[in-house]
Amino acid sequence: MSGKRSIFEEVSDQTPTRETAATGGIGRGRGGARRGVRAWLMVLFALVVAMIVVGGLTRLTDSGLSITEWRPVTGALPPLTQADWQAEFDKYKEIDQFRLMNNWMELSDFKQIYWWEWGHRQLGRLIGLVWFVGFAGFLVARKIPPGWTGRLLIPGLLGGLQGAIGWWMVASGVTQGTDTVSVASYRLALHLGLAFAILGVLGWYVLLLGRDERSLMQARRARDCKLFGMGTGLMHFAFLQILLGALVAGIDAGRSFTDWPLMAGGFFPPEPFGLSPAWRNFFENPGLVQFIHRISGYLLLIFGLVVWLKARRSANPHTRFAFNAVTAALLLQMVLGIVTVLYVAPLHLAILHQLVAVLLWALILRARFLAAYPIATSVRG
Structure with a gap:
């Protein structure tokens, strides 16, 4: 026996359906x-x-x-x-x-x-x-x-x-x-x-x-501003090192001094300011150009390790892993740079050194992105 019906209920042969609430309005369309x-x-x-x-x-x-x-x-x-x-x-x-x-x-x-x-x-x-x-x-x-x-x-x-x-x-x-x-x-x-x-x-x-717009907007709320800023600094520092590497390649400075960690037996190369006017030495003096590239590489590695120590304290595992990859590539690049110098920059090592620079650049971009837009993870992991 059917139950009582309200006098306000519309009579219909069709079974009434319930509409579900629309979701994802931010990104739809x-x-x-x-x-x-x-x-x-x-x-x-x-x-x-x-x-x-x-x-x-x-x-x-x-x-x-x-x-x-x-x-x-x-x-x-x-x-x-x-x-x-x-x-x-x-x-x-x-x-x-x-x-x-x-x-x-x-x-x-x-x-x-x-x-x-x-x-x-x-x-x-x-x-x-x-x-x-x-x-x-x-x-x-x-x-x-x-x-x-x-x-x-x-x-x-x-x-x-x-x-x-x-x-x-x-x-x-x-x-x-x-x-x-x-x-x-x-x-x-x-x-x-x-x-x-x-x-x-x-x-x-x-x-x-x-990622869709809604995901990016939600991720921005969890941005690690400090780590993002340090990642941006690392990106700029790496870009400077790439420019210095191009100066080294442009004058074949990598084949001028082939000992390490010294240069021609000393900390400074001989006659670092032998060209006139003095500004030319920063672009055309093989010894000074390679010396600046080396010192910049050491400083980049040190700063990279500082950023990595900061990233280790990130609450997001994807962000931590991204900066781990950056540090690994940075160490690999430094070793390759040293080996390239010691072996007088042969073709295969020189181009591998450049290719790893591309890899490092891409990894820094990804780590910086994940600091800005962290991927949400479950509390249970």
Whole structure:
């Protein structure tokens, strides 16, 4: 027997359903194609890492001046005939690097260094194309998450600036009659520094897009401001060390003093201020440049250990682990630096040293991000 019904109840043959409360209002409708954009940025990140490695190999093989002209569009095609190859070789013969350092080269030798520089420039063109196609595609499809259009423009603008700085760097070595056989070291440092800056922007965006807006807003409430500030300082210090490393590479200072922990038997290198005017020594004196790079490396390690001790007291296990990884990479990088010097900077060790710098940079970014946006963990662990 059915129970009594209220006189205010609406009669219907359908069974009444109860609506559930909507959740996730902060992030609903604001996601865009976060996963797709993140995957695109990860591809760009990998390409920039490859660009840094190929650029390092181009520098270590002294191939960067093999192409003496900047042709952003027509330069995408390599020489296709024997006459084209000879024409490129003849242009190279006109610069000081060939006259003073590589006048023994035949056409077959020239082709080897030409392919390194052509590959480096071609990879730059590929990165620009991948950025443009991805950005335009997401923009036309209206899949860019709200507030991200301006952000996603930044890597493209920085990439265009990087191409211009790359030619500005090469132009410093394409000389006649000045006895210059390599690019200016400070321009090389700026070129490499901007590459790491682009890598940092891409990496930070990838980390942000890995979590939805609601998760990020909740995580910010638990931010460890002190650790985040120290992580930011470590990031800046590591960036300075990368610039100093580029100065060392630019003048082959790593092959000038091959003993450690001393330099030519003393704490200071001989004649650290032998060049005039004095400011040139900080960029062009192999002894002083390598000495500054060494001392900066020691100080970076000490500061890294201080940050690590602070991170050990973090209540978040993911953050602690991230800074553990940074410290491990920092120790590895220092050992690699010492070994590279002792073995007179052979190609494989020098490029490995640069690659670990990329790894360390990425790990510092991740640790800094987790200090700013800690991952929530259960009290039970």
